[in-house]
Amino acid sequence: TQLLEQSPQFLSIQEGENLTVYCNSSSVFSSLQWYRQEPGEGPVLLVTVVTGGEVKKLKRLTFQFGDARKDSSLHITAAQPGDTGLYLCAGAKTSYDKVIFGPGTSLSVIP
Amino acid sequence: DTGVSQNPRHKITKRGQNVTFRCDPISEHNRLYWYRQTLGQGPEFLTYFQNEAQLEKSRLLSDRFSAERPKGSFSTLEIQRTEQGDSAMYLCASSETGTAYNSPLHFGNGTRLTVT
Numbered sequence: 001t002q003l004l005e006q007s008p009q010f011l012s013i014q015e016g017e018n019l020t021v022y023c024n025s026s027s028v029f030s031s032l033q034w035y036r037q038e039p040g041e042g043p044v045l046l047v048t049v050v051t052g053g054e055v056k057k058l059k060r061l062t063f064q065f066g067d068a069r070k071d072s073s074l075h076i077t078a079a080q081p082g083d084t085g086l087y088l089c090a091g092a093k094t095s096y097d098k099v100i101f102g103p104g105t106s107l108s109v110i111p
Numbered sequence: 112d113t114g115v116s117q118n119p120r121h122k123i124t125k126r127g128q129n130v131t132f133r134c135d136p137i138s139e140h141n142r143l144y145w146y147r148q149t150l151g152q153g154p155e156f157l158t159y160f161q162n163e164a165q166l167e168k169s170r171l172l173s174d175r176f177s178a179e180r181p182k183g184s185f186s187t188l189e190i191q192r193t194e195q196g197d198s199a200m201y202l203c204a205s206s207e208t209g210t211a212y213n214s215p216l217h218f219g220n221g222t223r224l225t226v227t
Contacts, residue, residue, distance in 0.1 A: 033215065033216075035216075040221075041218075042204070042218025042220050043216070045215040048215060086151070088154070090216070098144070098156060098159050098166070099144070099156075099216060101146070101154045101156070102153050103152055103153045104152060104153040106151055
């Protein structure tokens with residue numbers, strides 16, 4: 001049973017376009033994290049969201065945590081080829097629980 | 112801070128052989144995780160430790176898999192009688208103790224296992 005779902009699974013866009021990827025669950029999470037992974041490397045943390053309704057911005061990336069703390073979105077403005085990678089959401093059900101990952105969204109930005 | 116180190120980076124083994132992987136976490140980190148990842152998929156939770164205590168092991172994990180963290184520092188993951196389905200990237204991550212949302216995971220670059 002996949003506790004965290006992500007959509008779309010694959011996304012290929014032209015440089016300069018905007019995009020949004022989604023992370024959804026039927027369960028409530030105490031926090032959600034977004035990671036980015038490049039081939040041959042481990043995932044690297046982008047952001048952690050904790051409070052329902054929270055919005056965080058990281059340069060061209062905007063992250064939102066749903067009011068019910070069951071879902072999150074990542075919006076990228078004016079995508080660049082350097083944004084290419086596997087975007088993973090991860091969460092913990094309680095503050096001390098293990099962190100589990102979604103299946104990821106593979107993003108390809110074409111120059 | 113030298114980051115999380117995993118060895119070896121690559122391992123090719125024949126079906127039926129045993130393999131052991133090592134992970135050296137960031138020294139101040141109490142938590143250590145093992146995940147398995149196949150191409151294009153997200154990391155699948157295997158097990159995790161708080162210091163030397165193994166807190167949870169995935170029910171999807173067969174008895175052929177075992178992990179240890181004997182002194183609360185480095186950890187080893189052993190797979191006995193390897194099968195072709197065990198071929199994957201094995202990722203180790205560490206984090207500080209305490210609230211999960213204050214503790215990002217720091218990953219190593221993984222050990223890629225190929226079972227022939």
